[in-house]
Amino acid sequence: MTVQELADALVVADTEIVKILFMKGMAVSITQNLDIPTITLVAKELEVEIETAEPEAEARKVTEMIDVGDLEHLLRRPPVVTIMGHVDHGKTTLLDSIRKTKVAAGEAGGITQHIGAYHVDVEHEGKQQQIVFLDTPGHEAFTAMRARGARVTDIAVLVVAADDGVRPQTVEAISHAQAAEVPIVVAINKIDKEGAQPDRVKQELTQYGLTPEEWGGETIMVPVSAIKGENLDTLLEMILLVAEVAELSANPDRSARGTVIEAHLDKAKGAVATLLIQNGTLRVGDMLVAGSAFGKVRAMVDDRGKRVDVASPSFAVEVLGLSDVPAAGDEFEAFENEKEARAIASDRADKQRLSRLLQGRVTLTTLSAQAQEGELKELNLILKADVQGSVEAIVGMLKQIPQNEVQIRMLLSTAGEITQTDIDLAAASGAVIIGFNTTYASGARQAADEAGVDVREYNIIYKLMEDIQGAVEGLLEPELVEESLGQTEVRAVFPVGRGAVAGCYVQSGKLVRNCKVRIRRGSKVIYEGVLDSLKRMKEDAREVNAGYECGVGIDKFHDWAEGDIIDAYQMVTKRRTLALTR
Ligand code: GDP
Numbered sequence: 396m397t398v399q400e401l402a403d404a405l406v407v408a409d410t411e412i413v414k415i416l417f418m419k420g421m422a423v424s425i426t427q428n429l430d431i432p433t434i435t436l437v438a439k440e441l442e443v444e445i446e447t448a449e450p451e452a453e454a455r456k457v458t459e460m461i462d463v464g465d466l467e468h469l470l471r472r473p474p475v476v477t478i479m480g481h482v483d484h485g486k487t488t489l490l491d492s493i494r495k496t497k498v499a500a501g502e503a504g505g506i507t508q509h510i511g512a513y514h515v516d517v518e519h520e521g522k523q524q525q526i527v528f529l530d531t532p533g534h535e536a537f538t539a540m541r542a543r544g545a546r547v548t549d550i551a552v553l554v555v556a557a558d559d560g561v562r563p564q565t566v567e568a569i570s571h572a573q574a575a576e577v578p579i580v581v582a583i584n585k586i587d588k589e590g591a592q593p594d595r596v597k598q599e600l601t602q603y604g605l606t607p608e609e610w611g612g613e614t615i616m617v618p619v620s621a622i623k624g625e626n627l628d629t630l631l632e633m634i635l636l637v638a639e640v641a642e643l644s645a646n647p648d649r650s651a652r653g654t655v656i657e658a659h660l661d662k663a664k665g666a667v668a669t670l671l672i673q674n675g676t677l678r679v680g681d682m683l684v685a686g687s688a689f690g691k692v693r694a695m696v697d698d699r700g701k702r703v704d705v706a707s708p709s710f711a712v713e714v715l716g717l718s719d720v721p722a723a724g725d726e727f728e729a730f731e732n733e734k735e736a737r738a739i740a741s742d743r744a745d746k747q748r749l750s751r752l753l754q755g756r757v758t759l760t761t762l763s764a765q766a767q768e769g770e771l772k773e774l775n776l777i778l779k780a781d782v783q784g785s786v787e788a789i790v791g792m793l794k795q796i797p798q799n800e801v802q803i804r805m806l807l808s809t810a811g812e813i814t815q816t817d818i819d820l821a822a823a824s825g826a827v828i829i830g831f832n833t834t835y836a837s838g839a840r841q842a843a844d845e846a847g848v849d850v851r852e853y854n855i856i857y858k859l860m861e862d863i864q865g866a867v868e869g870l871l872e873p874e875l876v877e878e879s880l881g882q883t884e885v886r887a888v889f890p891v892g893r894g895a896v897a898g899c900y901v902q903s904g905k906l907v908r909n910c911k912v913r914i915r916r917g918s919k920v921i922y923e924g925v926l927d928s929l930k931r932m933k934e935d936a937r938e939v940n941a942g943y944e945c946g947v948g949i950d951k952f953h954d955w956a957e958g959d960i961i962d963a964y965q966m967v968t969k970r971r972t973l974a975l976t977r
Contacts, residue, residue, distance in 0.1 A: 480554035512711035645708035686725030
């Protein structure tokens with residue numbers, strides 16, 4: 396904050412702060428921004444306690460777009476929907492067909508504008524409502540954005556072709572949506588085709604935790620024909636229903652905040668970015684920080700190609716005026732004050748450099764450390780294997796690892812190569828990828844390196860199990876256990892000053908100075924403590940082994956008797972191991 400803001404917060408004159416800092420050898424002006432150490436210094440001088448919020452781990456941060464201050468001003472906002480599914484199941488056709496039937500040709504401003512998102516108007520419960528579709532290519536964009544910590548999708552529409560059923564990318568899409576905790580609406584497409592078997596699709600989907608409502612489940616499944624435009628209204632209606640339950644809201648009455656959907660450099664216009672507004676309202680003239688790019692909103696174009704001056708929550712606009720091209724998935728924020736915007740942009744640039752270096756590398760080995768620090772009690776895994784048979788065998792064996800303390804969460808397990816999407820999913824969910832007898836798809840290895848995703852390759856199942864089990868055990872807190880050192884018998888007692896020392900014979904193991912001891916007389920333990928002095932032939936000894944005599948003294952215990960037994964032991968931390976339940 397600036398000196399002025401700090402003065403307000405501390406309820407002192409700003410000159411007071413300038414004076415304090417001057418005395419410490421810092422000349423500052425009233426409008427200057429102070430960093431946290433400096434603020435702490437000033438506060439300390441004024442005897443005010445400072446609490447610094449812990450910076451969140453950048454890599455896994457999913458920013459809350461809504462602040463506490465917004466809570467009293469929340470209004471409903473339209474849902475933002477992503478269409479996902481297997482290739483050729485009709486994602487593009489569905490997107491086009493919804494747009495064509497819902498957006499009158501004239502409205503599109505003559506030119507078909509592609510900005511990566513579009514909205515449709517739907518009549519629902521007597522009211523005109525909107526749905527915003529993200530038009531970015533498939534779920535790759537969805538996951539890539541999530542890998543960057545952005546959460547833009549409220550609802551996922553899963554397209555499954557009725558003549559083809561659940562396919563690998565269908566399963567992948569389900570995993571991605573579930574990992575992001577985004578509700579799924581299923582569109583069973585191509586019902587116009589002869590080979591269409593919608594019931595078979597429903598049946599197959601139940602295996603992945605999606606049970607249709609009419610079968611007592613919770614997932615809405617709508618049969619549609621994207622090509623003929625059949626039942627699209629029902630689909631839209633259902634999306635709005637799910638949106639209602641999700642109670643999506645935002646505060647339009649504040650400066651805007653959201654995520655960059657797409658961005659590129661245009662020769663004539665400069666940096667062009669499509670921004671999805673997730674909270675607040677964006678206006679022409681606003682100062683803007685997007686990722687580490689910065690600028691003033693010069694002009695905005697909406698998804699129908701119209702120039703607009705304002706954009707409200709859930710809508711996407713193309714924005715001109717940024718200094719640089721931000722990356723898809725970057726967050727943006729609007730500010731009223733240029734200085735603030737500039738400071739934040741440069742701060743972000745620093746952080747980005749740093750987080751690229753540190754980016755939440757999740758590896759089997761680091762998970763263990765994380766577990767001890769935080770509350771990490773889940774091991775997220777993605778399994779790719781050569782054939783379905785291996786997948787099932789490995790999943791079956793992993794299930795036998797006891798999971799009462801650490802949950803193994805299998806985000807995805809399929810046969811096939813390790814792909815870029817797997818890497819994205821792993822990066823987004825902090826998962827480790829397990830490859831069994833499989834290879835990388837082109838570019839995936841490099842992507843894994845860049846994203847810092849731990850990919851483990853195996854060709855022997857027991858090695859794989861050993862590592863996973865090791866990781867799971869690493870996640871368990873270590874425990875302190877007693878380790879016996881040896882047993883010693885007291886053979887004589889010698890008075891020394893006001894106390895006594897014991898002349899002993901080490902029967903087994905050894906006796907070590909400063910070790911823990913338990914003194915037994917018969918079956919009763921008469922003292923527990925630490926062995927303070929240990930002598931061998933009148934010389935101080937560090938340890939005495941079995942078969943030797945020695946003198947033992949304990950500062951707080953003198954009541955020795957012949958025949959007492961000294962059990963020596965030490966406490967060691969031990970990594971706990973789990974036995975496989977068979
Ligand atoms: P995407 O890869 O998921 O985007 O799939 P496309 O939208 O490109 O569709 C793949 C193919 O399926 C195209 O040839 C479409 O014409 C066809 N298709 C899409 N929807 C339907 C439908 O509802 N009925 C029929 N019969 N064909 C469809």
